[in-house]
Amino acid sequence: MEIFTLPLTLILILCIITFTQSAPMFLGKYAKKPNKLSYKYETKHFTQRLDHFSFHDSGSFSQRFLINTNNWVGAKRKGPIFMYCGNEGDIEWFASNSGFLWDIAPRFGAMLLFPEHRYYGESMPYGSKEEAYKDKNTLSYLTAEQAIADYSVLLRELKRNFSAEGCPVVLFGGSYGGMLAAWMRLKYPHLTVGALASSAPILQFEDIVPPETFYNIVSNNFRRESTSCFNTIKESLDMLQSMGENADGLKQLAKTFHLCGELKTAQDLSDWLSSAYSYLAMVNYPYPSDFLMSLPGHPIREVCRRMDSAADGTSVLDRIFNGVSVYYNYSGGVDCFELDDDPHGMSGWQWQACTEMVMPMSSDPDQSMFPTFNFNHTYEQDRCMSLYGVKPRGSWITTEFGGHDFKTTWKNSGSNIIFANGLLDPWSGGSVLQNVSESLVALVTEEGAHHLDLRASTPNDPDWLVQQRTSEIRLIKGWIDDYNQETSSAFVM
Template sequence: MESPAVSFLLFLLITTVLLPYLSSSEPSNVFPANKHPRFLGKHSHPIKPKYQQQYRYETRYFSQQLDHFSFSDDVPRFRQRYLINNEYWAGPSRLAPIFLYCGNEGDIEWFAVNTGFLWEIAPRFGAMVLFPEHRFYGESMPYGSREEAYKNATTLSYLTAEQALADFAVFITELKRNLSAEGCPVVLFGGSYGGMLAAWMRLKYPHIAIGALASSAPILQFEDIVPPETFYNIVSNSFKRESNSCFDTIKHSWNALTSAAQREDGLRQLSKTFHLCRELKSVQDLSDWLDSAYSYLGMVNYPYPTNFLMPLPGHPIREVCRKIDNSPDGSSIVDRIFNGISVYYNYTGDVDCFELDDDPHGMDGWNWQACTEMVMPMSSDRDTSMFPAYDFDYSAYQEECRRDYQVTPRPRWITTEFGGHDIEHVLKFFGSNIIFSNGLLDPWSGGGVLKNISETIVALVAEEGAHHTDLRPSTTEDPDWLVEQRATEIKLIEGWLDSYRQKIKATFNM
């Protein structure tokens, strides 16, 4: 979110995730940076992308209640889009499973085409595949249109994780009833904010889903559970491990950009240097754009070429640093930064100029979520981060949310509703059948569950993994650790299903 994220998303989130409202601990010549990236790409012509349908599915719609927690007779309904494939499903008689991906903060087709793991294992399990879309994203707009849905705080008040989980619960319950498949077990999947939803749904609706694979799910990124500087330290370390000089160039670039902007005609020259479609109004806008790219690069630092957020080469941070370090002799810091950042924003070379505020994947709703319940405090450490040093300023954050949406954030609501504090103790005694997978290159891993909690709540941690790498389509370039991790996930899911069927069989034989 240009004011924050995640998908996510995070949330991203899913995103990921959040509006950035920070107080500077640097001298005044260092401008504040947008500290909460969201999933989006920046192109010269913002248009809704057409997602290549590499997997077979039908697009359908489910009539969903806008407010699941009201008993009024006149509660509006809306059409929730979902994608379905049942060609591999073995059916109710065999208690065949239903694999449900918890849609997060964006167009559901975007997540479907980037979640190859689920599609690839469905035939092995004889599973139905479902991708229900998150309310207020993609085509699942209440009130008939995005304009009406996003009109004000009253209409947006129904955009919450709690309502989204209720959507999934009602949807799958009704679908199973219509198919006479009440006995078929449901396994949840999700990445980033979708991973958070998968874990929370398993805890909140254990009678509906028997287990959840929550990939890159930062469920601990709230209040003071993890240090607020964790996210930006991980991003910075990913650059430093590739090149100390690259890290230093980026760290010194913020002051260099500020100095350049203060020169006569400085903003116009910066706009020209960075090939922007419109002249900069402030150096802050350029700072946000760069900050977002570095953060996204940290998330999608995959070992092979991908096209998730943007078309990128394998090991994209390595390529960015190569461009920065190998710039021609005499290149200024500003020129070096442009050379490096072009790997993210224009690796294909097809973009003539850059817009700083487009949102091709339809994730703008995360700004609202970040201003209400998804409050993830973040800061940047002066010594360990390549970003300008900042402390999270809740007062400024709150003021921005009141200005933009006329609402006051509730920073403790998520942990009140879903937990987070003392997570090891709580889940050990009250949870089961959750896989938390994280890659330590992913900056969101700092807010994830990184160690086993019990025999059935398992943490799979990959030192070289990026943002939900395990959910991505398999390739011939997959490293051994990734192949092994997916094999472990399959084995755990098989165990959940075997245990479920044994209990059902024992019940009927009584």
């Protein structure tokens, strides 16, 4: 983070040097590149308006979407359409890691649809990422509202083309995609029969949840495995800044952590490590996975084992390197590490976080292993002005979609949404963890991590995960059955 380029007062700069931590991107800019999608699909493109909310012609762009009709029973039999709301990255990555949809499509006779989020993957306005990301004017159409409108327009046109106007649609999404699925269900209820919003931190805005929630959950994931591991991490993060105060210290840190180039600031290394801890908490799955990185089952357990089992006399920072290598180099094929990488093209999230996706974060000195910090609105405004020439609108999301007093407002205005969360996931603290009504349902598992339920079933699935998916299938079937019954009755009348 280039803190010295920002137009801040000297006092604010000194505060930020102590420790700066904003919310990590939902998935992970250091994640591995995806393999070719193993599921069968067709790749298609649809011409979308650049601005759905103005009658001025602002142009158009080509939106990529993946579609599979192999199991669809057709329009005459009201075969359902399962649509995944694309996240902040390449749509093939999300499709390949949403095996739950592929698993249940045959039993429902469903069509699968994976539209890509505008400004991500290949769905770039203005013809290229360079042009689309050029400045605040070209980026101004990168919003959740525009993305949901894209999905709605595409869905209506696709149903028309397939003569499937009478077919029920169920939305799916994980993380930011889960937020989009829930918001689309709330904003456009006439287009769908329900939504599964998995690991969707839909309440992580303004003052709805305590700002320290995310990092407390990350910290508790490590503490529950090993108190000494927790303490080692906490001590190391406090050590980095003092070592980084001179060139010799930076050189030593670069050597200890096997960096490919020179280390400019200790904060860069601290961010790299903190990102790993956050993402490890998100993908703390009970079996091996390769969603973000190639990782073992219970990866935090393995991180702490490597830290705690180091030989007597091993330094704190060497223990940290041993542990963090589980995340960044579990396969052992990396010789040195780059601190800045974006294999999934997720850099657009920084714009979204500087405009409407303002998620306040802080670190609690009593509960967190991270250095103490508070969310600083002035710093965020200055940072975003420096990057894009815009100021964040921290209250816009709750104005547009709600969130305050959601138990009353959504109960009266919403229906048929599953909020699925695992309490190991640090984003669960910003999601809905209790039933809002009979049809706005919270499914919560103690051992679940980031949208684990959306991943493909495996022989290693624990019983609680099997039961969670069984509950989701039952609810989805109920939505579809109710829709078919109601539409059949209406037709008879």
